[in-house]
Amino acid sequence: MLSLLQNKYHIVRHGDFATNGNTKLLYGGFSIILCLDDYISRNSSDCFIIFIGSSVIWSLTELFLQISKTRVIKPMYITTPWDTKHKLSRPFGIILQGIQEGGLVTTLGLYFGDRLFEPKTFLFVHAFILFIIRNIYIRKNTHKASKRQVNTPICLILMGSVTVYNIHTLYHNPEHIQRQLSMFLVMTYICSFWTYFAWYRGFRTIEVHIKNPLYITTNGEPNTQLTEYYTKPVSIIDTFCILAYDVFFEIGVAYMLFYNMFIC
Numbered sequence: 001m002l003s004l005l006q007n008k009y010h011i012v013r014h015g016d017f018a019t020n021g022n023t024k025l026l027y028g029g030f031s032i033i034l035c036l037d038d039y040i041s042r043n044s045s046d047c048f049i050i051f052i053g054s055s056v057i058w059s060l061t062e063l064f065l066q067i068s069k070t071r072v073i074k075p076m077y078i079t080t081p082w083d084t085k086h087k088l089s090r091p092f093g094i095i096l097q098g099i100q101e102g103g104l105v106t107t108l109g110l111y112f113g114d115r116l117f118e119p120k121t122f123l124f125v126h127a128f129i130l131f132i133i134r135n136i137y138i139r140k141n142t143h144k145a146s147k148r149q150v151n152t153p154i155c156l157i158l159m160g161s162v163t164v165y166n167i168h169t170l171y172h173n174p175e176h177i178q179r180q181l182s183m184f185l186v187m188t189y190i191c192s193f194w195t196y197f198a199w200y201r202g203f204r205t206i207e208v209h210i211k212n213p214l215y216i217t218t219n220g221e222p223n224t225q226l227t228e229y230y231t232k233p234v235s236i237i238d239t240f241c242i243l244a245y246d247v248f249f250e251i252g253v254a255y256m257l258f259y260n261m262f263i264c
Helices: 002-006 021-042 046-067 090-113 119-138 153-172 174-200 236-262
Strands: 008-014 071-073 077-079 085-087 144-149 204-211 229-232
Touching (some): 008 236, 021 077, 046 071, 046 090, 046 236, 119 174, 174 204, 174 236
Antiparallel strands (some): 008 144, 008 204
16 A cells, blocks of 8 residues: 555546647537536436536646646647637636536536436447547547646545545435436446547556655755656556546546535
8 A cells, every 4th residue: 555655656648639629629519418408308407517517626626736736738729620729728728628527527427327228328328439439549649748647645635535425425315326326337438438449549658656665865865876766667457457547436436526516
């Protein structure tokens, strides 16, 4: 356990997905369409509520990640039909990131989770997955776009707190368990495909930095003959464990918080 806290595990994104404002606008628009359909067909505002709530919370989270340097990300751009690129301000880029990272995923989970046993839902979900895979395959892996350490002490404390809060809320609201499990299943199912093909195409990689046990300081001064961390060759087990943690906990479990905050 100590080594897991001392070492540094990073998820690195390549290509322009993290900095492509057009893609985020597209997914944001799709989320709003789902919210409208849910409101019209079921007279329910739950999708709107979770979309807005999770987008706001995740935008604030994204702001914290960037300010704390937990996520190092390049500026976001929007490209016009005439191939003119416009750099977005940092606040607007963070809002778009929050919509795509938070609003889209939670809306997908709630919308399709509520319709999990409808035959057309099966087709719709897999059509959307094919759309994601298609977008991944037409992208170009040109540069490192962002880098995020998944095991900083603050991130682990927040993740643990969210997990405890979710369990506590479910315990006191058992009538929501089935709906939340359906939402959880949809989110992790879609994001598993998303993550796997992003990794397979080289758009998502892992970096592991191991704490050097020989690195010590003398009178507060670092040992200049040794490095504090050395980079470990990444194995398939490392990749699976870190990406699985990202999908299961940082998406599935963490995003249930938004349901418990705004719906439950």
